[in-house]
Amino acid sequence: MTSMTLEQEIKDRALALGFDAVGITDASPIADDDIARLNAWLRTGRAGQMGYMHRNVEKRIDPAALLKGAQSVIVVALSYKPDGSAATEQDPQKTAAVAQYAWYEDYHDFMKPLLFELADFIGERTGRRDRFKVCVDSVPLAERALAVRAGLGAIGTNHMLIHPTLGPQVFLGELVTTAALKPDGPCRWTAQCATCGRCIRACPTGALQADGEFDAQRCISYLTIEHQGDIPAELATKMSERVFGCDACVLACPHQHDAPVCPPARLRPCPNNIRLDMEEILGLTAESFESRFAGSPIRRAGLATLQRNVRICMANARDRTYGATNASFSEQGRS
């Protein structure tokens, strides 16, 4: 009779909780190359207005600085590739496109309780008083670099963590813990991006550059969600009908095409958030915005930013119909 290791029990429990993949790495700092990439990215202003990326850099690169005494990081992935039937046929003159990660309830709210459950399981199973830090996106932690080290996949030219079978459309989450667990080896699979270049060609604004650099300041995801104030007209016209986030570099990836859709009845789909009715968004008040987007990732943009994006999408829709104009796009009402 073979007895199961603690690590295997943790992985089985993570999968039983609903995650699609799980791996374990130690809590040492990310590799020097990754630290250098992050520092260069920050130094050259590529983070734009995302001031939070400049804070707590020592924690972002070192899980043990995030949680004192950390020994291990359990990294989970959750697929969000939607079923093809999810896309709705709505008038592109009246509605605008939302990135697929926001077609569901907020993944932070979905993943965090499951990671707490996993932590409880480990505590009960070992009988020890280990400490845990639950991380999903917003905690300063280099999630992609740790996911590679935990064996979950490889970083593509589109900068996504690409899982060998699940593809790039996976959310990441971590349990940083003082429990000493046997790490998995890093992922040996390579995404073989070198001769592809589809994501670079698909990026509407040149945010993804031929040398693999990523300038968030030009990224439509950044511009529509994180950037406050005016969007330069040159970039605004390239947003086309995108009102929240962008999937161009992800959907162009061959690994995305080959991946299975995420299992149904997990992350709750929000059909009303696949495309947004532009007049409805312009008519929202601070109060109605909060109730309309409660529990949705779209809430992060805030009303003023979303309305600014709608005005750009409306102008772009008019341009598609009547030819180019050169409006200036301002975000009225943000203090």
Ligand code: B12
């Ligand atoms: C800031 C941020 C953004 C910014 C900046 C994106 C960026 N590329 O940096 C904006 C708002 C633009 C953004 C957009 C998106 N984001 Co975002 N974002 C983050 C956040 C909070 C930090 C990312 C970061 O550290 N950036 C700094 C740069 C320097 O890091 P990086 O490009 O990832 O590179 C690191 C490693 O990958 C490695 N590396 C880089 N290049 C290479 C090359 C090789 C060969 C190797 C080996 C390593 C390597 O070194 C770097 C240092 O660690 C993370 C959550 C987190 N806590 O990590 C989510 C996260 C990266 N985002 C996520 C998602 C889903 C998205 C979007 C798809 C959403 C959308 N559809 O609009 C897009 C994708 C854009 C893209 N192509 O990256 C997921 C990605 C999951 C995945 N499978 O990779 C994350 C992990 C959130 C989560 N918990 O699921 N995001």
